[in-house]
Amino acid sequence: MASHDTPTPPGCHGCGGEMAKAKKVHANKRYCEKCYARLFKRRMCSSCGHFARLPIFDQSAHCSACERAGPCVRCAKVDFKIGLRTQYGPVCKPCRPYFNVPEPCEVCGRLSQRLARSKSTGLRRCPSCSGPAKGTCPSCRRHRVLISGEDGSTACEPCTVAISHPCDTCGKQMPAGRGRECEICEWLRVFHKRLAINVKGFSSDHITELFSQFGEWFLASVGAHKAALNINVHYRFFAVLDSNWSAAPSYEQLLQHFGAAGLRKAESPMRFLTETGVVTIDVQLRDEHTEHRRLAAILSEPSSRWPAQLLDEYVSVLKAKMEQGLTDLRSVRLAARAAVNLLENAQLKMGELPTQKSLQSFWRGSPGQVAAVAGFIGHLNRRHGLELKVKPDARWLSQARRQKAERELVAMLSETAEGDFEGRWIVRALAYFHDVTRASRKKLIFQPQYYRDVAGYSVTHEEKNLWVPSVSSYRRGEPPG
Numbered sequence: 001m002a003s004h005d006t007p008t009p010p011g012c013h014g015c016g017g018e019m020a021k022a023k024k025v026h027a028n029k030r031y032c033e034k035c036y037a038r039l040f041k042r043r044m045c046s047s048c049g050h051f052a053r054l055p056i057f058d059q060s061a062h063c064s065a066c067e068r069a070g071p072c073v074r075c076a077k078v079d080f081k082i083g084l085r086t087q088y089g090p091v092c093k094p095c096r097p098y099f100n101v102p103e104p105c106e107v108c109g110r111l112s113q114r115l116a117r118s119k120s121t122g123l124r125r126c127p128s129c130s131g132p133a134k135g136t137c138p139s140c141r142r143h144r145v146l147i148s149g150e151d152g153s154t155a156c157e158p159c160t161v162a163i164s165h166p167c168d169t170c171g172k173q174m175p176a177g178r179g180r181e182c183e184i185c186e187w188l189r190v191f192h193k194r195l196a197i198n199v200k201g202f203s204s205d206h207i208t209e210l211f212s213q214f215g216e217w218f219l220a221s222v223g224a225h226k227a228a229l230n231i232n233v234h235y236r237f238f239a240v241l242d243s244n245w246s247a248a249p250s251y252e253q254l255l256q257h258f259g260a261a262g263l264r265k266a267e268s269p270m271r272f273l274t275e276t277g278v279v280t281i282d283v284q285l286r287d288e289h290t291e292h293r294r295l296a297a298i299l300s301e302p303s304s305r306w307p308a309q310l311l312d313e314y315v316s317v318l319k320a321k322m323e324q325g326l327t328d329l330r331s332v333r334l335a336a337r338a339a340v341n342l343l344e345n346a347q348l349k350m351g352e353l354p355t356q357k358s359l360q361s362f363w364r365g366s367p368g369q370v371a372a373v374a375g376f377i378g379h380l381n382r383r384h385g386l387e388l389k390v391k392p393d394a395r396w397l398s399q400a401r402r403q404k405a406e407r408e409l410v411a412m413l414s415e416t417a418e419g420d421f422e423g424r425w426i427v428r429a430l431a432y433f434h435d436v437t438r439a440s441r442k443k444l445i446f447q448p449q450y451y452r453d454v455a456g457y458s459v460t461h462e463e464k465n466l467w468v469p470s471v472s473s474y475r476r477g478e479p480p481g
Contacts, residue, residue: 012030012031012032012035013029013030013031014031014032014034014035014038015035017032019032023035024036024040025085026055026061028084028085036053039055040053040054040055040056041053045063046059046060047062047063048062048063048065048066050063052064052065067085067090068082069090070089071089072090073086073089073090073091074091074095074098074197075092075094075095077092080092084096086099100114100115101113103124105124105125105126105128105129106123106124106125107123107126112126112127118130132145133145134146135154137154137155137156137159137175137177138154138155139155139156139159139175139177140156140159140174140176140177140178142156145157147160155177158176158177159176159177161176162176163175163176167180167181167182167185168180168181169182169185169189170182184224184225187224187225187227188228191219194231195212198211198215198231198235199212201235201239202238202239202242204247206246206247206248207238207242210278211235211238213272213276214234214269214272215231217272218230218231218234218272221268230268234269238269240257240258244257248273248278248279249279251279251280251282251285252282254279255282255285255289259293260290260293261293263286288329291330292329294333295315295332295333298336298337298340299311299312299315299336301340301344302343302344304348304350306350307343307348310339310348310380311339311340311343313379313383314335314339314375314376314379315332315336318336318375319332334372335372335373335375335376338372338373339373341366342354342359342362342373345358345361345366346362353380353386354388356389359377359388360392363392363397363400364400367397367400367401367404368401368437370392371391374391377389377390378390398435401431401435402435405428405431405432406432408428408431408432409425409429412424412425412428412471413474420441421471423441423444424441425471426439426441426444426446426457426459427439427440427441429468430466430468433468433469434461434466436461444461445459445460446459446460448470449467451467454473455470455472456468456469456473457470
């Protein structure tokens, strides 16, 4: 931080007057010299028995020597200059900023705990906005002010003055700009410090031991750098275990609390619990929970009351069949998905029901869901006395599929060829030219090939060699042969 940036001095808490420097700081409140003489009188400390000037308004206050006793509550340092006194104990000066409430920088707007007011501009600035421009040194990887050398290369001042020296911890040679520790040893120290701080946040000895074991496992799995950056993130998962069960719960309990999606986010902790045998994953239970979640999301999609009522009636019938063992949860979910799509396409008003015309419109736009929506159409016929045709004519359906494939191909002509554009084009071209509706992009085997002077691809699908034109042949105006 630039030397001309100084903290903003608040007023005296006793009299409210302005002061350049506080005579006494007690309980995070600052007092001027007059209020110190008026409010702090000499009496015996209740902790050590020695005499000291203590506040008359706080009979439980201790002397400065007692308040300094004990390690820093954040870094556990013993010999230090006190920077803050908290209800948990003393804090050293280097750890003092971590107890500040983050506030936005008046220059860049980012939240920071190290704001200081500039004497030149009067703005409260974060360290990044103070001082000259900085960059990452290519040698030591520190973010510092860089100096340009005669050969045009840039480096920080320590790396420019000296080339390298041994690490104080492991003895290996390292860039001079690293200081006393090499990068690996520094990340190891940061990881062990954060791990030691986190284990103090659990009330259960069992979870404390489990998190310590996870930390060592995580360090061995991903290395010191990634482990140090992510150990605080994984603490939240174990904190939930500590607050809810105080022990390692069963997989069913974890699934009920986090859900399958939440457990996927906690990939590393779950992998640790699985590999160490603490938790056994029930794949069937997980899949069932996922299907329930997806079905609930589908049932919440209708925005109007009437389509929602029609959907609930149909799903209730399907669930009754599921209880009888006539269908499974996945089939219920797929059938409900098709029913929602039909209701959304039909745009029904209160009391209206799908007509054959709206049904044909849905079939034309989604020919792949003809079979899935047949059950819902049959339900509407039985429940509401309709006479809708459950399935279209095979020839009509084939034509609808081809028209949809054509629309998709035409839409791709206006796209830019980015990402997996080539694979997506071939899949849609197979559907249009060869009626192949279930081709997988990941399993495609193809190579460029001209046919009758038209650019295209030779595609191997289910041991058959098929040819499709490339998008470039259409964009150049060449008709495929």
